[in-house]
Amino acid sequence: MKIQVFQSDKGDCLLITGADGKRVLADGGMRGSFSDHVAPSLSRIEKDGESIDVVYVSHIDQDHIAGILKMADDLVAWKTFDFQKKSGNTRARKPQSLRPPEFKQVWNNAFHDQVGKNADEIEDMLAAQARALTLIPKDFAREAAANYAEIAHSKAEAVKLSRRLGTRQLGVPVNPEFNHGLMFVTDPPEAIKVGGMNFTVIGPFSEELDKLRDEWNDWLRSRKGQRAIAKIRRDQTRDEDRLHASAVDETLSVLLAQASHLGDRNDVSLPNLASLMFYLEEDGKSVLLTGDGHWQDILDGLESTGIVAEGEGLHVDILKVQHHGSEHNWHHDFGKRVTADHYVFCGNGASGNPEPAVVDAVLDSRIGRSSQRSTNPETDNPFKLWFNCSSDVAKPNYEPHMKKVEKILQTAESRNPTKLKSFFLKGSSFSIDL
Structure with a gap:
């Protein structure tokens, strides 16, 4: 994959x-x-x-x-x-x-x-x-x-x-x-097959x-x-x-209000809470596709579908970090329960995303103090944070934000050279082969 x-x-x-x-x-x-x-x-x-x-x-x-x-x-x-x-x-x-x-x-x-x-x-x-x-x-x-x-x-x-x-x-x-009809979590869950790939809906409810x-x-x-x-x-x-055809307009989405704490579900819009989310598996490899979903909804979906037992942890190959790394959608408890070899952040600094607090929280879940780290067996494995933007390609008003995120990773990598890697995109795309 x-x-x-x-x-x-x-x-x-x-x-x-x-x-x-x-x-x-x-x-x-x-x-x-x-x-x-x-x-x-x-x-x-x-x-x-x-x-x-x-x-x-x-x-x-x-x-x-x-x-x-x-x-x-x-x-x-x-x-x-x-x-x-x-x-x-x-x-x-x-x-x-x-x-x-x-x-x-x-x-x-x-x-x-x-x-x-x-x-x-x-x-x-x-x-x-x-x-x-x-x-x-x-x-x-x-x-x-x-x-x-x-x-x-x-x-x-x-x-x-x-x-x-x-x-x-x-x-x-x-x-x-x-x-x-509408796609949502079902009981019992049934994976959707696309060739050899199996997509299980984990949200919305x-x-x-x-x-x-x-x-x-x-x-x-x-x-x-x-x-x-x-x-x-x-x-x-x-x-x-x-x-016999229709013409359509482009529209603007309603921007979310900003808040100063992690993971408050009240600060997430209804369209985001209704994000269609999947657990993807192929040949023993796994990916969490989270849209703009809320951390608690992701955990609820994983538990409801039996992918993880209640209160247990999950390690995946790739986690598409929800909502561009917004502070409203991530929580320390989520980072402790869900770990990945590759964390993918999509965001260019708009609305303050990816949030430095979320980047720090991801790092804490893997290389922080013992009280902050996940108890998943894979926690001590090497891992990598991927960003689909960089200060080199960000719009001028977002460049300082991306430099701040890059600085966080530079400092963390210098202290953990064998365990942590990062990548900031300067071209059109990057690929992760599993």
């Missing part, structure tokens, strides 16, 4: 490749970073005549979903160009974006764009209505670039993505293993989805939500009247 981690602005983007070549793209980061750092790598997959087996969107925040929307937009633009060219339109313009690979299915929890359709039990709730991808106007890419508007709520992005995936556009199935549905419906009832949905529908009608 190979994990490729991309520079993704303030977001997450990982490409997981199994031993048999099956691929899962986990989140897409921000739109610009996707074009600059992710698209070239994915384009090589397309040129080799291959595809992505699953696109996994952990939750609806912009820093996870915007890059996936960009990929879907690019795929629509290329399909439009192919159609126009095949139809004899010699004036059809080739998209300026790189051609992405096809993707076979999507894992994504979202709700309908109408309150009434969100009334069923969570267990029976269908993921957001996906209508759409085959053809769009030849000038779509230019029009979209000129007309994209930002509205201040991430729920609209989920509506837009779902419309991109449906039968009249990309025709990509959503959550087929859950009968196209249905209770978190219930709360997210209520927040979603409140947004739909609000003036802001009604304006956003109305615009999406206008754009969709305009384009479907022309060539």
Whole structure:
């Protein structure tokens, strides 16, 4: 198994490749970073005549979903160009974006764009209505670039993505293993197989989805939500009247408020608490994919699925550190119970992430005082912290923050040269081979 981690602005983007070549793209980061750092790598997959087996969107925040929307937009633009060219339109313009690979299915929890359709039990709730991808106007890419508007709520992005995936556009199935409904922890758990890789859902629980549905419906009832949905529908009608396709906008997520202590669940947004999280296994190797989940929810999910016994510890090969290393989502108790050979931090300094306090807490769990260290048998093993950004590539206003994080690691490594290593990304991606 190979994990490729991309520079993704303030977001997450990982490409997981199994031993048999099956691929899962986990989140897409921000739109610009996707074009600059992710698209070239994915384009090589397309040129080799291959595809992505699953696109996994952990939750609806912009820093996870915007890059996936960009990929879907690019795929629509290329399909439009192919159609126009095949139809004899010699004036059809080739998209300026790189051609992405096809993707076979999507894992994504979202709700309908109408309150009434969100009334069923969570267990029976269908993921957001996906209508759409085959053809769009030849000038779509230019029009979209000129007309994209930002509205201040991430729920609209989920509506837009779902419309991109449906039968009249990309025709990509959503959550087929859950009968196209919402994905959540089940009893008994049943791993989802992608080739030789086994994905067990460890979050969210249905209770978190219930709360997210209520927040979603409140947004739909609000003036802001009604304006956003109305615009999406206008754009969709305009384009479907022309060539049976829908146009979508990019949106901004609501930023989390900052707090000064570790692990307070009250400081984590409902979309983050409803993050779709997995325990991944292949050939004895293991990865925790945590989205922006809360530390207690991760532990609850691991215990509920029987991956760990109550109160016991777990060691994995790779831990994707939750929520970019935010202080709201990590706790010392989590670090004591869950250890890894590789800790992957996705964050570029935005919102103070990765938080120095969280980096320190991870280090404490492995090389701190005896009272701070994990009791897992693997605690004394060598380990490595990986960061998908560095002060060399961070935006100017985030450069001081990344230098501070780098200094923490430089000092820790100098004191523990045989046990601790770190890596800060200066290019587009890095890979960990298991």
